[in-house]
Amino acid sequence: MRDAFTYPNAAEQFRRAANVIPSGVYGHLGPVEGCFIPVDAFPLFSSRAKGTYFWDIDGHRFIDYMCAFGPNILGYGDPDVEEAAAKQRERGDCTTAPSLTMIDFAELLVETVASADWAFFAKNGNDVTTLAVMAARAFTHRKKIVFFKGYYHGVGAWTQKIDYAGIMEEDVQNNICIDWNDVTAVERVFAENPGGIAAIIAQPYMHGNFMDNELPADGFWKKVRKLCTDNGALLIVDDVRAGFRLDLAGSDHYFGFEADLICFCKAIANGYNVSALCGKDFLKNTISSMSYTGSYWMSAVPFAAGIACIEKMKKLDCPKLLIDKGAKLARELTKAATDYGFNLRVSGVPSLFYLRLADDPSLMLHQEWIAECVRRGVFFTNHHNHFINAALTDADIAETVDIARDAFEIIRERHPGK
Amino acid sequence: MxxxxxxxxxxxxxxxxxxxxxxxxxxxxxxxxxxxxxxxxxxxxxxxxxxxxxxxxxxxxxxxxxxxxxxxxxxxxxxxxxxxxxxxxxxxxxxxxxxxxxxxxxxxxxxxxxxxxxxxxxRPTPDMLEDETFLKQSTAIMFRVIVSSVAQIANHDKVGRASASYIVDGAIKLEIGGLTSAALIAKDHMLTFSPKVPKTFLSCMQFADVKTARDLFDGKINSVAAVGLGDVKIGGMISQIDNVNRILSRVELYLK
The missing domain is CATH 3.30.1050.10 (SCP2 sterol-binding domain)
Structure with a gap:
């Protein structure tokens, strides 16, 4: 049994952060949105990262199954990506006129992504999901956007809900939210809003938080695709989270349909900050007509990193590699759980697996197990899907399962009856 | 509007x-x-x-x-x-x-x-709160008023109804460490206040002590920051807590 980590430096530094930064660490990397339960089980800050590991400021090494919430797909500090980025940095990054690297990157995306006839670059996922929705409205001259419950498309006002701080009713009054995998609901909203729906926006499958992830039902996407086409609405795939972990040609390609617009970020450049909206040729003029730009959106270093990342992912057949690794981990974790009398559910595509210990509906048992894993060097999170990266080895998986067994043993002793 | x-x-x-x-x-x-x-x-x-x-x-x-x-x-x-x-x-x-x-x-x-x-x-004056007994009594009463108001906002207020629509069935335990506790019982996206906490609950939010609770009620500290600092502990079905927190933030709009 491994000793549990403690984090005295993290606690001290968090207090320091909270003095000068709202909520200390905000957003998904912070203890609230990150669901660090209890907070003192989690490392809070990193000091460095390499391959599939990061080290915290208290000197502990973690096998990282969050991968910076997706960007780390080849391994932190991948040598090929770093070399390409370093070479570009010597030539220039944020400059008055864009580098030709931008065109190279766009050409590579068009060649790689099945539904891409062009690429538009920005920085974060939210930048391109917002552009996609604006483009849909510009193209169709309609207001309404259809979402699936449990969605996450960023932090722009249009992506939020009326009860979120700072959101006006007007920001979300054209949002229609329906159940995932419910084709009848899709048919109904088109019938109820004739000529009113600009687009459906969706992740390729339901990987919402706090719930088992749910793949598309047989025929779901083909029917949705047809309904959009028949009703003159666009189909936007938000592939920010899943992109390149299912299929290098896009997650729409993986599920056998074609999006009109598809959004990428996270894994596109192995941690370098760039996002891309790709789309069909018939929308290129619409995008050209829009006023949409940012100070760093044409920086060349992330483009060079993105090219190196995509080329290496192709060489590795990265999605298959990650799915195989994730499937192996899922099998062994599930077996470990069973050995201790627990029911561990692993859902979603294995390269983006979601964990839930199903023995306790309150999820408190699950939270205890996750905490004991983290305290021993496996960085899982409670209620978000995880991410596999290419640097994860069989030895890392074995170590992960050993630690998971320690954690199962601890909670079995605490809760002999559950 | x-x-x-x-x-x-x-x-x-x-x-x-x-x-x-x-x-x-x-x-x-x-x-x-x-x-x-x-x-x-x-x-x-x-x-x-x-x-x-x-x-x-x-x-x-x-x-x-x-x-x-x-x-x-x-x-x-x-x-x-x-x-x-x-x-x-x-x-x-x-x-x-x-x-x-x-x-x-x-x-x-x-x-x-x-x-x-x-x-x-x-609505005590600052000097009244210097009396520790008064502070505890006042905080316990405010807690009751606020938690029961959360249920009403969830059930009737337009924005609160939106939050409640995401709350799954089950009890939510709310507690001020060393002082008092209560529960909100969620059923079909309606909330009922219960001064007694049921034996089993789906989620919990605990304010570490009277001072933390008081500072939160008075808007001196923020619950998100307090969770990070360990002054507020949350557990269980976090989606319940998340949405109750959104409703909680509306209480002050009604109870200035």
Whole structure:
């Protein structure tokens, strides 16, 4: 049994952060949105990262199954990506006129992504999901956007809900939210809003938080695709989270349909900050007509990193590699759980697996197990899907399962009856 | 509507009855002076608001019991609109009972004294809070008022209803460490306040101590920051806590 980590430096530094930064660490990397339960089980800050590991400021090494919430797909500090980025940095990054690297990157995306006839670059996922929705409205001259419950498309006002701080009713009054995998609901909203729906926006499958992830039902996407086409609405795939972990040609390609617009970020450049909206040729003029730009959106270093990342992912057949690794981990974790009398559910595509210990509906048992894993060097999170990266080895998986067994043993002793 | 508060008179009336006047139950439980005011008196007052809430406060044995409905009250006070009821709570509308005229001395005497005492505990001056006993009593009463108001906002307020629509069934335990606890019971996206916490609950939020709770109530600290610092602990079905927190943030829009 491994000793549990403690984090005295993290606690001290968090207090320091909270003095000068709202909520200390905000957003998904912070203890609230990150669901660090209890907070003192989690490392809070990193000091460095390499391959599939990061080290915290208290000197502990973690096998990282969050991968910076997706960007780390080849391994932190991948040598090929770093070399390409370093070479570009010597030539220039944020400059008055864009580098030709931008065109190279766009050409590579068009060649790689099945539904891409062009690429538009920005920085974060939210930048391109917002552009996609604006483009849909510009193209169709309609207001309404259809979402699936449990969605996450960023932090722009249009992506939020009326009860979120700072959101006006007007920001979300054209949002229609329906159940995932419910084709009848899709048919109904088109019938109820004739000529009113600009687009459906969706992740390729339901990987919402706090719930088992749910793949598309047989025929779901083909029917949705047809309904959009028949009703003159666009189909936007938000592939920010899943992109390149299912299929290098896009997650729409993986599920056998074609999006009109598809959004990428996270894994596109192995941690370098760039996002891309790709789309069909018939929308290129619409995008050209829009006023949409940012100070760093044409920086060349992330483009060079993105090219190196995509080329290496192709060489590795990265999605298959990650799915195989994730499937192996899922099998062994599930077996470990069973050995201790627990029911561990692993859902979603294995390269983006979601964990839930199903023995306790309150999820408190699950939270205890996750905490004991983290305290021993496996960085899982409670209620978000995880991410596999290419640097994860069989030895890392074995170590992960050993630690998971320690954690199962601890909670079995605490809760002999559950 | 030009502002972004999205508040309404109906929700305010529910908060005023279930939350504010409902706070008399906690007042009588924790403040000896309240029990002294009541003495051996026994009376019940029903507030019947058209197109709004209806509930009875029963005072007996030095305690106050809150019950929905006005069927068995000694004094019945009807209000033709939620706005008029809210006016009574604000002190701008004089209540006129239709039943229990002989009990008017209780309404104008002891009940008025109790509500004045309640106001002291809900709106204390800073120097009053320096007394540790008063601080604890005031915080326990505020906790009751706030948590029961959360249920009313979840059930009636337009924005609160949106949050409640994401709350799954089950009990949510709320606790101030070393002081008091209560629960919100979620069922079909409606919330019910329960002064007692059921044996099993789906999620929990614990304020470390009286000071943390007080600072949160007074808006001096933020709950998200407090979770990070370990002053507020959360567990279980976090989606419940997340949405209750969103509703909690609306309480101050109604209870300034």
């Amino acid at each position: 030009s502002d972004m508060k999205y508040t309404d008179a109906v929700t305010m009336a529910y908060i005023n009855l279930y939350g504010v006047l409902g706070g008399l139950t906690a007042l009588c439980d924790v403040v000896p002076e309240a029990r002294k005011i009541l003495g051996k008196s026994a009376c019940s007052i029903g507030f019947d608001v058209k197109n709004g809430p209806a509930a009875t406060l029963t005072f007996v044995g030095g305690r106050c019991i809150f019950k929905e409905g006005v069927e068995n009250c000694a004094i019945k006070i009807p209000f033709s609109t939620c706005e008029k009821f809210n006016g009574m709570v604000d002190g701008t509308v004089t209540p006129i009972p239709t039943r229990g005229m002989t009990k008017l001395p209780f309404l104008l005497g002891k009940f008025k004294k109790l509500t004045a005492l309640l106001e002291q505990y809900l």
